[in-house]
Amino acid sequence: MPENVPLDTVDLRILRVLQNDARITNRDLAAAVHLAPSTCLDRVRRLRDAGVITGYTVRLDAGALGRPLQAFIAVRVQPHRRPLVAEFVAHARALPEVRAVFHLAGPDDFLVHVAVPGVGDLQRLVLDEFTARPEVSHVHTNLIFEQWDGPPLLPPVSPRASPPSPARSPRPR
Amino acid sequence: MPENVPLDTVDLRILRVLQNDARITNRDLAAAVHLAPSTCLDRVRRLRDAGVITGYTVRLDAGALGRPLQAFIAVRVQPHRRPLVAEFVAHARALPEVRAVFHLAGPDDFLVHVAVPGVGDLQRLVLDEFTARPEVSHVHTNLIFEQWDGPPLLPPVSPRASPPSPARSPRPR
């Protein structure tokens, strides 16, 4: 729904800071972007209302939670029609081992990102939850050795945007 | 580093709530899990110190940020040796379009999750940033139609854990 909301430099800085620590106090966030707390609150609320910020969440260590093994399971669904697709997605999303489901364009229709305690659980998942389903025509599994985040999800911000100049100009529309 | 930290039902409930809204006040979080605010603060701090909680972040809408197109780029690196692998990962992670990098066991060595403004950017990324590199032997791109989150990253919690019984027993070790 939200498409290409106009963001200025201050918005981007806010998002960058929040992405690094979403539980920062509004006061500290305001200081970090050189705004008054009240103004900063306005900005954040606007970003939420605009749909840019869709929520706040906690980053968890899957290994510490007893699920150190992660993998991508590629799945082909045949026939590849809406009812079957929807059903498959619903089924996959409901599995507690599933972290994310991607519907792809390509030879494989889906990529299912899973986190499990051990190899046995992975096997069970593939055999009982995927290949056992009639609409699933093909499955292959890729173990994840290691993973890394990319940079914060932001257009490059010019580094000169630091000085606390009031700059009381209208925001881009 | 953190491996299989013991978690009780209350911890799991805390994580579930935080995963749904990481900016909830400690007071409300405490109420949601039937604890005193001070005790709840202790719990959360312990989860952070134990490495279960690795941080708090904001969920952003890539489309609203002007990058509605997402894809997985599968990459083969040859020869597949540590120095080249490290170099490739560093390069990929530094690209602003990259959301995550996965090192895989399988025919493809890496899966790079990217978000871009349009098809042209995707093409540029593949040609200039991946196939142009000498260690990259093969690249193929899968567009992401749609994606969904799985359930909260938690072992199933028994639903009976709601009543506010003091239950002043020692936590599992």
Next chain:
DNA sequence: GCATGGGCCGAACGATATCCGGCGTGGGCC
């Protein structure tokens, strides 16, 4: 020059985070 809209700010009030001392329970040890 004047009216208008919007962004920004500061003060104030209510709510919150956080620390601390103490209590009660359960388990280990003798």
Next chain:
DNA sequence: GGCCCACGCCGGATATCGTTCGGCCCATGC
């Protein structure tokens, strides 16, 4: 069986914070 210790939990107190509100100031359009 009885004692001691460790630990989880709580409630109160203080400093800090979130949030609202009214008003200022600049930029724009007429």
